[in-house]
Amino acid sequence: MNMNSYEKKLLKYKQYDSLLINGRISDFMSKPPITLTREATMADAKALMRDNKISGIPIVDVDGVLVGLISLENIIIALEKQQINDPIEKHMVTDVSHLMENMAVSTVMSYLMTHGYHRYPVVDDKKKVVGIVTQGDLMLHLYTQLGNIYMHNKRREELLMPVIHHLDSDTKMDENSFSYDIDTRDMDQAGKGSTLFKKFLQEREVPVDEVRRASISLYEAEVNVVLHGSGKGEIKGYLVNDQIFMVVVDHGPGIEDIDLAMEIGYTTADDEARKRGFGAGLGLNNIKQYTDKLIIISSSHGVKIEMVVIPERKK
Amino acid sequence: MKIDEIAELLNATIYSQPDGQDIDINCGGASDLMSDVLTYMSDLPPDIPKSMILITGLMNPQVIRTSALIDIPAVVFTRGKVPSQQVIDKAKENDIAVLSTGLKTYTVCGILYKAGLHSINGECK
Secondary structure (H helix, E strand, O other), X not given: OOHHHHHHHHHHHHOOHHHOOOOEHHHOOEXXXXXXXXXXXXXXXXXXXXXXXXXXXXXXXXXXXEEEEEEHHHHHHHHXXXXXXXXXXXXXXXXXXXXEOOOEHHHHHHHHHHHOOOEEEEXXXXXXXXXXXXXXHHHHHXXXXXXXXXXXXXXXXXXXXXXXXXXXXXXXOOXXXXXXXXXXXXXXXXXXXXXXXXXXXXXXXXXXXXXXXXXXXXXXXXXXXXXXXXXXEEEEEEEEOOEEEEEEEEOOOOXXXXXXXXXXXXXXXXXXXXXOOOOOOOHXXXXXXXXXXXXXXXXXXXXXXXXXXXXXXXX | OOHHHHHHHHOOEEEEOOOOOOOOOOEEEEOOOHHHHHHHHHHOOOOHHHHEEEEEOOOOHHHHXXXXXXXOOEEXXXXXXXXXXXXXXXXXXXXXXXXXXXXXXXXXXXHHHHOOOEEOOOOOO
C-alpha cells in the first residue's frame, strides 16, 4: 500500500473518532508506565523486561521526562558484546517515536502504520512519560469499542426509533423541535433551558402531567451540566407522536461509575451545588423516576443523556 | 388560605404578589433541597402543587425556577432570608408570590399546619 492510499484511509478513519466512546490514548494505554533512568545498567533493563514480560522500556530523567528507549534488540547486542553491565545511557535509542496522551485513535492508527514499531511511550505536554501503548492495546480497545457501539445502537434503535433521524441530524429542526445551548458556569442560570422547554411543551398543548415529568427531568439534567459538565452543553427536545424526546450533552469529565451515580444519595457535587439546593445525589434518580426511557452514555470527555416521556394513555 | 392571611400569621413581608390572581393555598411543604422537592412530586396528581406553599431556608434563583417548573404559586423564605432582586424579578415574571419571615422553618410549619394547611398528600385539594 503506498502512502497516498494510507492517507485516504486515515481521512476515512477520522470520521469514526466521534463514534468511539473512549477515543483518546489515555483511555486505553497501560499505566503507570514501567521506566528506568539512564544511570541504571543494561542488566537492570534485561531483568525488568524478563520479570514484566515486556519488550521495551522508556528511559526518563529525574522529572520523568522521556530521554530514550531500550528495546530487546539493544539488550541482545549488549549481551553479544559483553556490555551488559554498561549504563543504559550508552546503548539507548535517543530519537524515540512517541505518542501524546490526548491523541485520537485515528492518529494512533496513522503512527502505527507509518512507523511500524510495536510499542510507544505516551507522554503529556511536558514530555513526561504517562503510559505505554502497544499494538495489542489498540486492537483490544477497538474490539471492546465495537461491542459498546453495537450494544448502544441496538438499544437506541429499540428505544428511540420514531425520532432516531432527528437525533442524528442538526438540520432537521422543525416546529416540533427545541434546541438550547447551555453555556454557563453561572449557577443562577441553571434551569433556564428547562423553563423554556416547559413553555415550548405548553404551547403545543402537551398534557400537564407530561409537561411536568419532562421539565423536571430536563431540569435535573441541565443542573448536572452546570455542576459537573464544565458548564457547556446542549439540550435538544422533540415532540413526535405525542412522545417527548430529550437529549442533553455535555463536555465534562464524564461519570466515573454510572451504577454508583444512580444510587440515591451518592454525589460528587461541591458545596456550591449544595448551596443551590442540589448535589444531594438525587438528580439521576429523579430523572429515572420521571422518564419512561432513559439512556446515559458516559465517557472521559462528556456525558449524553437521552430521555423519553410517553403519555399515560399510550403506555 | 390567601397570601395576605399567611403573611399576617407569619409576620412576614410580601416581596411579590401577582396581581389579578387570587391564589388559594391549601397545603404546604418544607425543604431546603430542591431535588427533594422535585422527588416528592412523583406520587402526587399534577394539580396539587398549584395550591401549595413552599417553605424553605434556601434563598436563590433555583428555588423560584423549581417552583415555576412544577407550578408552585407561593414561596416563603424563613429565618429572615431576604430575597435578592433577581429572585423577586424572577418570581414576578412567573407569577409566584414571595414572602419572607424571621421565624424558623419548623415554627412556620407549625403555625401553618395549625391554621389548617395540609401536608402535600391526598388530603390536599
